[in-house]
Amino acid sequence: MNIGAAARQSKLPTKTIRYYEEIGLLKADRAANGYRDYSEDDIHRLRFVQRARSLGFSVDECRQLLSLYSDRERASADVKAIALEKLGEIDRKIAELTALRQTLGHLVETCHGDSRPECPIIEGLSGKPASH
Amino acid sequence: MNIGAAARQSKLPTKTIRYYEEIGLLKADRAANGYRDYSEDDIHRLRFVQRARSLGFSVDECRQLLSLYSDRERASADVKAIALEKLGEIDRKIAELTALRQTLGHLVETCHGDSRPECPIIEGLSGKPASH
DNA sequence: GATGCAGCTTCCAGCCGATGGAAGGTCAAG
DNA sequence: CTTGACCTTCCATCGGCTGGAAGCTGCATC
Numbered sequence: 001m002n003i004g005a006a007a008r009q010s011k012l013p014t015k016t017i018r019y020y021e022e023i024g025l026l027k028a029d030r031a032a033n034g035y036r037d038y039s040e041d042d043i044h045r046l047r048f049v050q051r052a053r054s055l056g057f058s059v060d061e062c063r064q065l066l067s068l069y070s071d072r073e074r075a076s077a078d079v080k081a082i083a084l085e086k087l088g089e090i091d092r093k094i095a096e097l098t099a100l101r102q103t104l105g106h107l108v109e110t111c112h113g114d115s116r117p118e119c120p121i122i123e124g125l126s127g128k129p130a131s132h
Numbered sequence: 133m134n135i136g137a138a139a140r141q142s143k144l145p146t147k148t149i150r151y152y153e154e155i156g157l158l159k160a161d162r163a164a165n166g167y168r169d170y171s172e173d174d175i176h177r178l179r180f181v182q183r184a185r186s187l188g189f190s191v192d193e194c195r196q197l198l199s200l201y202s203d204r205e206r207a208s209a210d211v212k213a214i215a216l217e218k219l220g221e222i223d224r225k226i227a228e229l230t231a232l233r234q235t236l237g238h239l240v241e242t243c244h245g246d247s248r249p250e251c252p253i254i255e256g257l258s259g260k261p262a263s264h
Numbered sequence: 265g266a267t268g269c270a271g272c273t274t275c276c277a278g279c280c281g282a283t284g285g286a287a288g289g290t291c292a293a294g
Numbered sequence: 295c296t297t298g299a300c301c302t303t304c305c306a307t308c309g310g311c312t313g314g315a316a317g318c319t320g321c322a323t324c
Contacts, residue, residue, distance in 0.1 A: 002300075002301075003300090003301075004299090004300065004301080013282085013283080014300095014301090015282070015283055015284080016281085016282065016283085018302095018303095019281075019282060019283085023281090033289085033290060033291085033301085033302095034289080034290085034301080034302065035290085035300090035301055035302080036301085036302090044258060044259065047258075047259050048257050048258050048259070051256075051257050051259070052257050053281090055232055055235060055236050055257075056229075056232055056236075058280085058281090059280080059281070065254070065257065068251075068254065069254050069257070069258065072249055073249060074249055074251075075246065075247040075248065075249065076243050076244055076245055076246060076247075076248055076249060076250060076251035076252075076253070076254075077244075077245045077246055077247065079243065079251045079253045079254055080240060080243045080244075080245035080251070080253060081245075083236060083239060083240045083243070083253050084240060086236060087233065087236055087237060087240055090229055090232060090233045090236065091233065093229055094226060094229045094230060094233065097188075097222055097225055097226045097229065098226060100187055100188055100222060101219065101222045101223065101226065103187060104187055104188075104215060104218060104219055104222065105219060107215060108212060108215045108216060108219055111208050111211065111212045111215070112208055112209075112212075113208055113209045113212035113213075114207065114208060114209055115207040115208075115209065116207065116208055117204055117205060117206055117207065117208060118208060119200075119206075119208035119211045119212070120208075121208070121211045121212060121215050122197070122200065122201050122208075122211055124183075125180050125183050125184050125187075125197065125201070126176060126179075126180050126201065127176065127179050127180070127183070134271075134272075135271085135272070136270090136271060136272080145311090145312080146271095146272090147311070147312060147313080148310085148311065148312085150273095150274095151310075151311060151312090155310090165272085165273095165318085165319060165320085166272080166273065166318080166319085167271090167272055167273080167319080168272085168273090185310095190309080190310090191309075191310070192309095
């Protein structure tokens with residue numbers, strides 16, 4: 001299977017697939033004409049990476065997950081450890097964004113948003129202690 | 133004031149301050165010896181940018197906000213528009229991360245995390261429809 | 265005044281994770 | 295035989311820094 005079809009099946013752009021190969025994440029066979037040739041198994045791996053990336057795993061974590069994916073002897077605990085670590089990261093990010101939303105939301109609420117120049121948002125950013 | 137002191141007061145690394153100057157975000161006077169020289173007003177701007185960045189505004193948005201900050205005639209509505217746009221982005225990100233947390237959390241919950249190789253996380257990533 | 269060291273300067277490279285584009289080879293249809 | 299889709303490689307660019315090298319400056323200490 002050529003890279004274009006692989007891209008359609010894995011929902012990854014061809015550019016990205018080539019990039020993943022370049023960084024040694026996934027390698028492909030080559031056909032006689034030099035074209036990359038993807039097997040069903042390759043497609044599985046591509047989709048696997050696509051899903052893992054969209055769940056927020058870094059490329060390096062994908063590398064780990066892929067090797068666990070290929071290792072039929074590995075303990076599920078090894079996989080769970082990575083996933084739990086990631087879950088913690090996601091929770092931290094959500095907390096951070098929520099605090100941020102809170103602060104910015106407060107600034108927006110207190111701003112009249114009219115034609116006058118007084119603006120609590122600018123004042124807040126410029127360092128005056130927010131009244132909250 | 134030298135860049136080091138400016139960095140301490142603005143809570144920005146010197147590298148970052150120089151970078152901001154390089155990209156035309158903030159420029160500094162130069163002392164006779166060639167050192168950058170920061171006024172109190174410069175420090176305000178640096179802190180302003182530092183806060184805006186930490187609230188998730190992009191460097192380009194900081195550029196806009198800075199010009200609004202300097203413009204005493206601007207309408208607060210102009211500032212509010214940018215902030216509201218950003219608020220929407222933050223909400224979208226939170227929603228995205230929450231969905232992600234949900235999916236990954238479900239996978240983690242269903243994984244025993246023991247020495248056996250059966251692993252719903254890997255299965256989930258490899259494309260088997262999640263049971264949820 | 266020599267020495268040492270912190271702090272400043274510039275410049276160049278690299279990080280992540282792609283993405284865009286140029287220049288050129290290949291293949292199947294019409 | 296030509297067109298156009300698809301493939302190849304290579305090199306540049308994005309954002310937002312960050313690190314390091316090589317070389318000034320400024321100030322304290324001997």
